[in-house]
Amino acid sequence: MKGNFNMARPVNEKILEYLPGSRERRELGRKLNELKNEVIEIPLIIGGREIRTGNLKDVRIPHNKEHVIARYHMAGEEELMMAVEAAVEAGEKWRNMPWQHRASVFLKAADLLSSSWRQLLNASTMLGQSKTVIQAEIDSACELTDFLRYNAYFMQEIYKDQPESSLKEWNRTEYRPLEGFVLAISPFNFTAIGGNLSSAPAIMGNTVVWKPSGTAIYSNYFVMRLLMEAGMPAGVINFVPSRGSDIEKHVISSEHLAGVHFTGSTKVFNNIWKNVGMNLDRYRNYPRLVGETGGKDFIFAHNSADIKQLATAMVRGAFEYQGQKCSAASRAYIPASIWEALRDRMEYELGKIQIGETEDFDNFMGAVIDRNSYDNIERYIKFAKNSEDAEIIFGGHVDDSVGYFVEPTVVVTDDPEFKLLKEEIFGPVLTIYVYEDENLMETLEICDTTSPYALTGAIFASDRDVIRDMEKALLYSAGNFYINDKPTGAVVGAQPFGGGRKSGTNDKAGSRLNLLRWTSARTIKENYNPPKNILYPYMEEKTPVSVKAEV
Numbered sequence: 001m002k003g004n005f006n007m008a009r010p011v012n013e014k015i016l017e018y019l020p021g022s023r024e025r026r027e028l029g030r031k032l033n034e035l036k037n038e039v040i041e042i043p044l045i046i047g048g049r050e051i052r053t054g055n056l057k058d059v060r061i062p063h064n065k066e067h068v069i070a071r072y073h074m075a076g077e078e079e080l081m082m083a084v085e086a087a088v089e090a091g092e093k094w095r096n097m098p099w100q101h102r103a104s105v106f107l108k109a110a111d112l113l114s115s116s117w118r119q120l121l122n123a124s125t126m127l128g129q130s131k132t133v134i135q136a137e138i139d140s141a142c143e144l145t146d147f148l149r150y151n152a153y154f155m156q157e158i159y160k161d162q163p164e165s166s167l168k169e170w171n172r173t174e175y176r177p178l179e180g181f182v183l184a185i186s187p188f189n190f191t192a193i194g195g196n197l198s199s200a201p202a203i204m205g206n207t208v209v210w211k212p213s214g215t216a217i218y219s220n221y222f223v224m225r226l227l228m229e230a231g232m233p234a235g236v237i238n239f240v241p242s243r244g245s246d247i248e249k250h251v252i253s254s255e256h257l258a259g260v261h262f263t264g265s266t267k268v269f270n271n272i273w274k275n276v277g278m279n280l281d282r283y284r285n286y287p288r289l290v291g292e293t294g295g296k297d298f299i300f301a302h303n304s305a306d307i308k309q310l311a312t313a314m315v316r317g318a319f320e321y322q323g324q325k326c327s328a329a330s331r332a333y334i335p336a337s338i339w340e341a342l343r344d345r346m347e348y349e350l351g352k353i354q355i356g357e358t359e360d361f362d363n364f365m366g367a368v369i370d371r372n373s374y375d376n377i378e379r380y381i382k383f384a385k386n387s388e389d390a391e392i393i394f395g396g397h398v399d400d401s402v403g404y405f406v407e408p409t410v411v412v413t414d415d416p417e418f419k420l421l422k423e424e425i426f427g428p429v430l431t432i433y434v435y436e437d438e439n440l441m442e443t444l445e446i447c448d449t450t451s452p453y454a455l456t457g458a459i460f461a462s463d464r465d466v467i468r469d470m471e472k473a474l475l476y477s478a479g480n481f482y483i484n485d486k487p488t489g490a491v492v493g494a495q496p497f498g499g500g501r502k503s504g505t506n507d508k509a510g511s512r513l514n515l516l517r518w519t520s521a522r523t524i525k526e527n528y529n530p531p532k533n534i535l536y537p538y539m540e541e542k543t544p545v546s547v548k549a550e551v
């Protein structure tokens with residue numbers, strides 16, 4: 001580096017509106033048609049090379065389950081070992097690449113994504129993960145662009161953080177990449193998360209083995225292609241769709257494992273943590289474990305809340321992307337005095353919801369991701385239907401004749417310990433507990449202790465003293481806490497994302513806190529005038545005894 005280069009702080013990517021007749025809407029329409037009319041083959045990408053194993057699986061559109069849009073190759077033991085080797089081999093060159101060149105690869109990818117690649121990423125997310133246009137736009141276009149730009153910027157800010165020095169010594173902190181490779185394991189529900197889990201460690205100079213989710217391979221493959229198009233060198237990220245159990249056996253057990261960057265369910269992360277623990281003696285370093293996991297996110301209202309704002313937040317917070325956001329509102333606590341009015345307003349808003357294929361821009365919801373998820377959500381709905389402690393006041397129907405469709409479903413219960421208030425369902429089911437107004441503080445306590453998770457939560461109130469009390473009572477209930485807003489839709493650089501308790505390690509995706517986990521700092525002290533005598537200034541100079549004897 002021959003200069004102190006300075007990268008400007010990015011601004012968030014603007015969300016396009018897709019109004020009828022707009023250019024972006026036309027371009028997206030064309031891309032959707034193009035993708036729907038072909039079946040692509042998705043290889044593994046290891047060391048920059050395409051690898052085909054012949055062990056093929058289909059990618060189907062969740063809202064049109066017979067429609068196959070791709071076939072992807074699965075990695076087995078041999079390919080996973082190759083991926084580890086490729087990552088280790090690429091490590092030396094990549095960590096020695098000047099940081100401004102590393103940053104430029106990802107900044108270029110961001111630029112491509114915000115322009116010529118935007119509609120490919122949006123269309124593939126809409127088809128592969130059944131996202132509506134707005135949900136795809138905020139994820140695969142805007143959030144991923146933001147992750148790439150902000151992470152490059154945060155890297156620069158981290159590097160600037162240096163210790164004190166003096167005229168006699170210069171102290172330097174060198175933010176070394178980890179020694180070994182990072183394993184990135186991503187979930188199905190956000191294309192941007194797949195892109196971030198793999199690229200954040202890479203931006204910091206690490207090389208990565210990336211296992212995408214089996215139900216997000218389609219868009220995630222295009223993310224990989226985008227990074228390659230932007231000039232990411234071979235082997236920096238290695239794309240290996242594979243089975244979880246094979247990852248455990250052949251990747252987590254590698255002596256070169258330096259970190260795991262995971263997002264997904266709590267159960268899978270617990271398992272990964274235990275596996276790493278069992279392999280500890282093999283590793284050269286303690287692997288960094290970063291895992292953002294499940295949630296049972298809440299909306300808690302006070303009787304001073306604005307009913308229309310509250311109803312909108314509940315409907316959007318619970319049912320956008322079919323409730324498949326880790327941040328989705330899945331339980332709500334409502335004071336009895338406003339319940340009737342709120343219920344009417346929610347029914348009014350819910351009446352506007354159209355469900356169907358996401359290529360129709362008027363649909364508010366698409367399908368849930370796959371058969372497993374559909375069956376699981378249906379089980380919870382049946383449980384509520386058959387329970388004496390609950391009533392389904394809206395929705396409750398499911399239909400898998402064409403795709404995996406689940407109606408937005410609202411359940412009311414008078415049991416604060418009801419199963420649906422505790423467990424993560426990951427679908428469009430919102431359970432409401434109505435409390436007596438005078439029991440505000442007890443009900444806040446119930447909200448805090450009912451579920452093991454602490455990811456997102458929102459309070460609605462206009463009384464400032466009450467807002468303060470609620471914020472205090474719910475101190476550890478959520479890592480992302482919203483006042484008079486829905487609990488979803490965190491923006492990179494504005495609301496760093498992650499939760500505590502069983503919701504993860506809370507390393508805040510989209511902030512420098514996350515990037516710090518992918519470095520192992522070295523402190524260097526250079527002394528310009530080291531002492532030449534062991535005696536302290538207050539001691540008298542004397543001839544050493546041993547020297548005297550010899551003399």
Ligand SMILES: NC(=O)c1ccc[n+]([C@@H]2O[C@H](COP(=O)([O-])OP(=O)(O)OC[C@H]3O[C@@H](n4cnc5c(N)ncnc54)[C@H](O)[C@@H]3O)[C@@H](O)[C@H]2O)c1
Pocket residue numbers: 185186187188189190193211212213214243244245247248263264265266268269271272292293294295325326327424426455497498499503504
């Ligand atoms: N906290 C967050 O930021 C956040 C964000 C998105 C999703 N999530 C959570 O993710 C879950 C939904 O996503 P999902 O269904 O893709 O999660 P999942 O846990 O089923 O899968 C996540 C990833 O782990 C892989 N996997 C499964 N078994 C494995 C094993 N034994 N070893 C290694 N990898 C394995 C999957 O193939 C996938 O790639 C929800 O619980 C949601 O709350 C959390």
Ligand SMILES: N[C@@H](CCC=O)C(=O)O
Pocket residue numbers: 189190324325326327487488489490491497
């Ligand atoms: N960061 C997203 C959620 C990511 C998990 O699914 C949000 O804030 O809604």
